[in-house]
């Protein structure tokens with residue numbers, strides 16, 4: 001048969017070392033998801049916080065006869081520890097690693113072949129992220145908390161690095177601003193600015209109240225209030 005006739009020379013052309021390395025590469029590609037699932041597991045077991053509360057911040061060998069190793073937080077995992085940064089990134093990672101986001105990837109091949117497909121998420125679930133949030137209050141909370149954690153983290157950096165872009169602005173509307181993570185940071189930095197957030201009803205209904213940010217319920221495709 002022609003396929004086995006083609007196989008033999010290919011195998012012979014490569015050294016055993018090359019073939020084994022090629023197999024290792026395949027394993028790395030195939031098992032790449034284990035790394036993200038291990039991160040999800042560590043977060044669910046609250047390992048970053050546990051390490052933090054034991055005041056161990058560096059990896060070191062404990063001075064003991066059996067040379068035990070103690071694990072500490074790195075600059076990366078520190079972003080997952082509550083209290084370490086103003087807003088830790090656990091909520092956004094919890095969303096990224098949620099099965100609603102990860103499971104659709106097992107159908108990625110048919111999504112590529114589907115000419116009429118929308119997003120991978122919508123193909124798998126039959127509705128988009130925002131529609132799912134509107135139907136399921138637990139998912140709504142997962143999304144809204146994720147957005148706030150991401151926005152708090154990034155707004156700290158934006159305001160530190162380029163707050164000048166907001167100078168002179170009297171009123172601002174954050175279109176699709178979620179629970180106001182970004183708007184709240186801007187309002188705090190520029191108390192004279194009138195800051196509002198427009199988002200869908202199921203998001204605004206659950207939004208916390210802030211003194212300097214008002215929430216408007218609506219659909220941005222229908223109406224955007226002036227600012």
Ligand SMILES: C[S@@+](CC[C@H](N)C(=O)[O-])C[C@H]1O[C@@H](n2cnc3c(N)ncnc32)[C@H](O)[C@@H]1O
Pocket residue numbers: 130147148151175176177178179180181182183198199200203218219220221
């Ligand atoms: C990526 S999040 C934005 C997060 C936000 N910038 C913050 O600081 O937290 C996208 C937002 O768009 C909202 N959204 C989606 N469709 C919308 C629509 N048609 N009108 C208004 N908001 C919408 C979602 O509810 C969600 O809160």
